[in-house]
Amino acid sequence: MIEKQYNITSAEGIHARPASVLVGALAPFKSEVTLEWNDKKVNLKSILGVMSLGVSSGANINIVANGEDEEQAMAKVAEIMETQGIGN
């Protein structure tokens, strides 16, 4: 299991578009990936889960990947966080 913290810098937080890109990109991975914020935890492969959390700009979130391809899944998260300007 690996985890990593991110600070959300995108002005709109993780809403529709950034959420779609993140969730869409994680679909092929076998690992379980979760997003934790404000004492709540959702499946990062679930668009409804991620949207329902409504992560806002400036939030500090925790992402946990667990499974055979956890490293690759985490690398994908990092890549999207950066290329989409979501957070760092």
Add this chain to the structure above:
Amino acid sequence: MNQKLLSGIAASNGIAIAKAFRLENPELIVEKAAISNTDAELTRFESAVDQSKSELEIIKEHTAQQMNDEEAAIFSAHLLVLSDPELLGPITEKIRSENINAEFALQETSNMFIGLFESMDNDYMKERAADIRDVTKRVLAHLLGVSIQSPSIITDEVIIIAEDLTPSDTVQLNPLYVKGFITDIGGRTSHSAILARTLEIPAVVGAQTVMSSIRNGMTVIVDGLNGDIIVNPDAETIARYEDKKASYELQKSEWARLKNEATVTSDGHHVELGANIGTPKDVVGVLEHGGEAIGLYRTEFLYMGRNQFPTEDEQVEAYSSVLKQMDGKPTVVRTLDIGGDKELSYLQLPKELNPFLGLRAIRLCLEMEDMFRTQLRALLRASIHGNLKIMFPMIATIEEFRQAKTLFLEEKAKLENEQIEVSNTIEVGIMVEIPSTAVMADIFAKEVDFFSIGTNDLIQYTMAADRMNERISYLYQPFNPAILRLVKNVIDAAHKEGKWTGMCGEMAGDEIAIPILLGLGLDEFSMSASSILKARTQISKLSKMEMESHIDAILSLSTSEEVVSYMNKLSGMKK
């Protein structure tokens, strides 16, 4: 039949007159049933999901071609919903373990999510419930074998009447036939409203009673400018709206023509029309409305709605984003204007008896030097991305300006030492909103690069009238000759030193004020983006020389009312 007036929320500008076409959504009735073959039920469910996905792929493709990728992204999100493990998991689980039909399992699960989003304390999230409803309804219709009426079948000029339009309905609207639409539910931020604005179809949403009161074929007028709906209009009303429609369309084409034009008076004098913004997202609207500059970027929003100061990097990102989008056009950023009525939860400032006259804006920044230096550094780092101008708010004395400017130069030197590239052409100016500064403008003009007059505060400080206090609202007088004389003093002082003066208060976009400001020689007018094209149209018809010739007469009037009636007489406007 009697004419009837209904109303709703104006969602997309324009006027349409046509026959009503009711877009009925079949009631999809779901009954709970026990099933014997769970594998067959699961297969039936999967195939309904697959069929829905391929339809959505087609709609998405169609939308990307007809409109743009941003609208098409809605359907990417819909497709993700149909792959969502948190939605599909519970459904298949219910079918398998409870032996219930797919329709019921789908409805129960999707209702849970719809309820979750609808209960959120945020309009944007509430609207997302409509997305879930749209996408799950499609699957449900496939399961029930019901075909959903599609707006693409319409081939006559109509106004669509519906309870609600789903995003997939809206993208199928052909503006050639669909002249407007009215829905009973929805708000200005629903997808259908946003798409209507993109397609430039007049629309009224949230009208509540249209489905129960309008039948197919009735003549309907939809006024998307103010939200009015007229059912069965008489000949006189139709004629009136034909006129209103024609003048709106004329104005729209005039505005469209002026969008990419410079702002020039009838006698060839150029002034700059800019916009006031609060966040980087606002820049799109500025460019859409033909803004030539940003005259005021209020940076406080970066600091608000959070629980700690924004970091230097976060600020660099926001400022760079604005500068890049403006692509070399002048961008005036106001440094943090907090305190007074604007509070930050994480900044425990002692309560003041007189916050508008207290520790706020530049006064607070000079006291909290680290916070201020961070903002200046961020601005300097972003400066290479565009045409940045910085202004300090609430300057009362020349020492305050010198102190702030020194901090700016120190941070600039530090960055240069760190080998970080910064622009060498950043202008540094001040807001003029305190009477002492307006009076001393000649002294300031020697040291600042520009002035921007903040009328809202200048009026309240000059008249000693709290603008939040309704009992003395009569003292809020933009046209009081005292204000106009101060404005003149500032503009003249700037011009004497070869500097420029802008204005970023409400007054800059006011149609009575514009001719006066033009005559006074104002160089830049900054207003809300949606006022720009109207102001540009007005200015193109005004002569600067003519307005100059009225200034002495206007400034020697005694009262605000006299100024307003002088201007009304001049423009031939009826009051």
